Amino acid sequence: MALAGTLRDFSLADIFQLISFQRKTGILTLKSQDATVTVSVINGTIVSADSLPKRIDDHLGQVLVKKGLITAEQLEKALVIQAETMQKMGYILTHSNFITTEALKESLQTQILQIIFRLFRWTDGEYEFAQSENLDYDKEFINPIQIENVLMEGMRMLDEWPIIVKKIPSFNLIFKPTVKPNEYIVEGSEPIDLLGLATSGEDSSKIKLSSNENFVLQLLNGTHNVQAIIDCCRLTEFETCRALYDLLSRNLIIDIGKLKVKKPAADIGRGLVLVPTGGRWDFRPTLTWIFVGISIVSLAVGIMRPFAIFYKIHPPILNRTDAQRAARFVEMKKIAQKIRVYYLHSHSYPTSLVSLQEVDLIFPEEIIDNGMQKYDLEVRDGGLALRELGVKNPLIIRIELPAPPTPPPPPPPASATAPNANPQNP
Secondary structure (H helix, E strand, O other), X not given: OOEEEEOOOOOHHHHHHHHHXXXXXXXXXXXXOOOEEEEEXXXXXXXXXXXXXXXXXXXXXXXXXXXXXXXXXXXXXXHHHHHHHOOOHHHHHHHOOOOOHHHHHHHHHHHHHHHHHHHOOOOOOEEEEEEOOOOOOOOOOOOOEEHHHHHHHHHHHHHHHHHHHHHOOOOOOEEEEOOOXXXXXXXXXXXXXXXXXXXXXXXXXXXXXXXXXXXXHHHOXXXXXXXXXXXXXOOOHHHHHHHHHHHHHOOOEEEOHHHHOOOOHHHHHHHHHHOOOOOOOOOHHHHHHHHHHHHHHHHHOOOOOOOHHHOOOXXXXXXXXXXXXXXXXHHHHHHHHHHHHHHHHHOOOOOOHHHHHHOOOOOHHHHEEOOEEOEEEEEEOOEEEEEEOXXXXXXXXXXXXXXXXXXXXXXXXXXXXXXXXXXOOO
């Protein structure tokens, strides 16, 4: 079965789910305007990932140096050996006693995941999966990675990334600490009091930092921008940005780029607060009244939260707790993903949720509760709609899918009276 298309039609999660479900072996190639990434899978597990124009070995060396597992001088020596012998980087590093086998395995997995996790932020591009009978990979240093684990972490990062971007919209921003080293302590670094002699003294009043927050805070000197911090931090790109977000949210660092750099016109959302108002129109009161107006309109139409009109869930559940509603919403989103997988495989809409159960995409308990069907599937313009049953004001999730391909017309029926092949014979 040919598996190719664009990420506008099917997300990376849809593609990975199909590959994992069918335990496929082959190479998935994804192309955007700026990069080409290849992911090799064997029996539905990931065994390697590479990106062009940069090679994975180049990235691997950077990961090892950032983690402090090798020095820059050791990496330079390894690259010289590789150029002379054409041996694999992992082989050179371990046989030169620069790094242990276990540390190399962990770093290779980190690099593979980092390449793949960046793909989850792609909004456009082309994909193609080339199936193969078998693939060769470095079995000595790479342990196959379960796609289910990648999807769970990737979707979590995808959910959190828009929140992070609101505080860190550009990697060119520069931050500096607002706390001094004697004002905080790293969690887990406190001395253990075996005798119970400790008192609520100096350490109890200090700010608690996670290890990731501490790593990032040590690199902030008021001159390095976010990209420079990412390049030299031992954490991944996402972990570094998440730590910056947490530090910003706790007011432990400030963005000095806001104060020194005038924002371009394209960055109006942030520039309005920073531009001096003397002699110019101050947009802030206008924005305030806009949000007040939205709140009033929202309340007028009976929505419980002032800004709930921005949610894709409509209408909200009024007779259930937030936890119950959130649990149902998460379950419906998972079913919607499986519907996309069904379409990607069969090139047709499922006639009902039972169709997904027949091909083992969902289990009965996912759609039935106490003998009652929980959800219904409706065909609507431009796709499908998954609707909650048995509750007041049900949740509805729209699933946008291309129209199924039109089957070829049936051949014309044979004539009731076939013409005589030999007109001379009656």
